[in-house]
Amino acid sequence: MGRVLGAAFTIHEGINSVNTHSYGPESRGGSCRSEVVVSKGEIYYPNVRKADILVALSQPALDTYKRDLKEEGIVLIDPNSVKDVPKSLVCYGVPAMEIAHSVGNVKYLNSVVLGALAALLKSMIKKESLKSAVSENVPPKTIEKNLEAFEKGWTHIMNANMAVAEYEKEN
Numbered sequence: 001m002g003r004v005l006g007a008a009f010t011i012h013e014g015i016n017s018v019n020t021h022s023y024g025p026e027s028r029g030g031s032c033r034s035e036v037v038v039s040k041g042e043i044y045y046p047n048v049r050k051a052d053i054l055v056a057l058s059q060p061a062l063d064t065y066k067r068d069l070k071e072e073g074i075v076l077i078d079p080n081s082v083k084d085v086p087k088s089l090v091c092y093g094v095p096a097m098e099i100a101h102s103v104g105n106v107k108y109l110n111s112v113v114l115g116a117l118a119a120l121l122k123s124m125i126k127k128e129s130l131k132s133a134v135s136e137n138v139p140p141k142t143i144e145k146n147l148e149a150f151e152k153g154w155t156h157i158m159n160a161n162m163a164v165a166e167y168e169k170e171n
Helices: 002-013 059-068 096-103 106-120 127-137 140-170
Strands: 016-022 033-039 051-056 069-077 090-093
Touching: 002 016, 002 033, 002 106, 002 127, 051 059, 051 106, 059 069, 069 106, 090 140, 096 106, 096 140, 106 127, 106 140, 127 140
Parallel strands: 051 069, 069 090
Antiparallel strands: 016 033
């Protein structure tokens, strides 16, 4: 996911990015880590000091990495996997695993999350840049399903944001 996000920024937006990662045997469902540093200027330090956005798809990941989130940062979770979110965090939920299964396989989970991130980052990166990066970085036979998963992640966040806006307007 981090590699694709970095590629979208660098290749399709012309913005500098660095991706670092560590994946252990727990990469599906554990607290693996991938960081993407993005800057219109030079990047002098390739690791995240304090994150603007944290994607935590498991409770152990949130518990381990929430300390690395900026005070005003946001966290994107799968609410079916992450149940204990501190009230102090600005949190968005996307049922990524459920959506991936609806597309046909759990392997589309990252594309669901990238679609959700595209909606959350729409002031920073074009949706089409992320879609192109997804298409270029998945096996050719899975492009259509990955893009379907991406769109479902995007739609979920956009619909949630519209519902919140309507609620705030009414109250």
